Amino acid sequence: MKKTSILSILFLMLMAGTSYAQQTSNYNKNGYRLTFINYDNTLDTALKTKLINTFYKVYPELANAYNKKTLKAVTMIIDTNYKGVAETANGIVTISSRWMHQRPEDIDVVTHEVMHIVQDYGQSTGPGWLTEGIADYARFKFGVNNPAANWSLPAYKTTQNYDNSYRVTARFLAWLEKSKPGIVKTFDGKMRDHTFTDDTWKQQTGKTLDELWKDYSANPTV
Incomplete structure (x- = not known):
């Protein structure tokens, strides 16, 4: 009986500590609701504000x-236990507090992640590398703080390939947009x-993916 009582007290103390660490705030603006859940009580208030403002921008x-x-309702979680940088699933964006402490200017991680919510591809037949490439293209085009975060599209290298994903693919898409404005939006819709x-590449551009990459490699100016 005494053992049970001690365990109960420890459990209540743990729950009290958890509820103290978790801070939940709700925001409504221009038809969008954001639930911001913060498990890091050392997160700078100004940084929290920047993350929220980035979402609403x-x-x-x-x-x-x-x-x-x-979705009109999104949840953003600052997680002290998450080991990656960020991830998104079912309208919930999880961001590593460790990453934000290390890279406080990288607020456009929000831009990349909420683009995944907009994408809403589900069990798409399209390639995963294109999904991430489109999300980084969105960060390139709509990001609010990329220069300060030292984030940019990488220079072309002969060792790259279109399916390297993320920024490499995003740069290829930015190049493709020069001759085919709106092509990213078309790909996004089809995904x-x-x-x-x-066959979508040839249907939309007149060339296969490999042919497009060959042209890009010959003149990769964006």
Whole structure:
């Protein structure tokens, strides 16, 4: 009985500590609701404000540009236990507090992650590398603090390939947009309605993916 009582007290103390560490704030603006859950009580208040402001700046823009039917309610979690940089699933963006302490200017991690919410590809038939490439293209185009975060599209290298994903693919898409304005939006729509195939590249540009990459490699200026 005494053992049970001690365990109960320890459990209550643990729960009290958890509730103290978790700070939940709710925001509503321009038709979008953000639930901000912070497990890091050392997170700088100014940084928290920047993350929230970034959401309200870029998410409506991304929704308007790519998917007006995207979710109206999003949750953002600052997680002290998450080992990566950030991830998104089911309208929930999880960001590593460790990363934000190390890279406080990298607030456009929000831009990349909320683009995944806008994408809403589900079990898409399209390639995963294109999904991430489009998200980084969105960060390139709509990001609010990329220069301060020392984030940019990488210079072309002969060792690269279109399926390297993320910034490499994003740069290829930015190059493609020069001759085919709106092509990223087209790809995004086809990924979302599950009509994207390997033939989509030629259908939209007149060239295969390999032919496009060859042209890009010959003149990769963005």
